[in-house]
Every structure is written in structure tokens, then in C-alpha cells.
Amino acid sequence: MNEDQGVQSFFEQMKVQDAKRSIPKFEQPRQYKFPIHMVLAIAASLVLLAWWQGLFEKEEELYKDTIVITFSVDEDNTPELGLKATSTMSVWEAPTDFLLTSN
Numbered sequence: 001m002n003e004d005q006g007v008q009s010f011f012e013q014m015k016v017q018d019a020k021r022s023i024p025k026f027e028q029p030r031q032y033k034f035p036i037h038m039v040l041a042i043a044a045s046l047v048l049l050a051w052w053q054g055l056f057e058k059e060e061e062l063y064k065d066t067i068v069i070t071f072s073v074d075e076d077n078t079p080e081l082g083l084k085a086t087s088t089m090s091v092w093e094a095p096t097d098f099l100l101t102s103n
Helices: 002-020 035-053
Strands: 066-075 079-086
Touching: none
Parallel strands: none
Antiparallel strands: 066 079
């Protein structure tokens, strides 16, 4: 019980000391206001830059990295050889595709 009174008196003394202390004045932080016309000008210049660089309608051609060679025989038993350069993504076949074809 004596310990509780000692703790209570300690905190009461701290409150009295805190009440005597002065609170320093702090300056209010400045609030910078960015003009709306500057925001619009920056946005417009970014849109023009993107348009000038061709980012909106940039069409990239696929890299022709595969040559497809086809050999076929028509009705007259005339052999035909076909060569075509294409991209690997346009001629992809499933690894199990051979299972679906019957001999």
C-alpha cells in the first residue's frame, strides 16, 4: 500500500512539473498550392510526348525467326515445295499434337 502511494505521489509531482513548463511555439508548415494551369500544361506535354514517340499506336512486327518448309504432292503427282518465314509464336503446335493425327 505504501508503494502505491509513493508511485502516486511521484506521478503527481511529474504533473506539477509538466504544468510549469512552457510549450514552445511551432511555426505552421507552409501549404504549397500548385497552380492548376501548370498541372494541365505538364499533362498536355506528356500526352504530346507520348504521341510523338508513337506510344499509343506502336505496332511492332514479329521477328521472323522460323522458316517453315512444306512439301506436298498434288493430284498430278507433281511435288510442290513451299518456304515461308514466320514467327515461332504463329506456328506453335502442342507437343502432344502428333497423338491426334492418325496414320
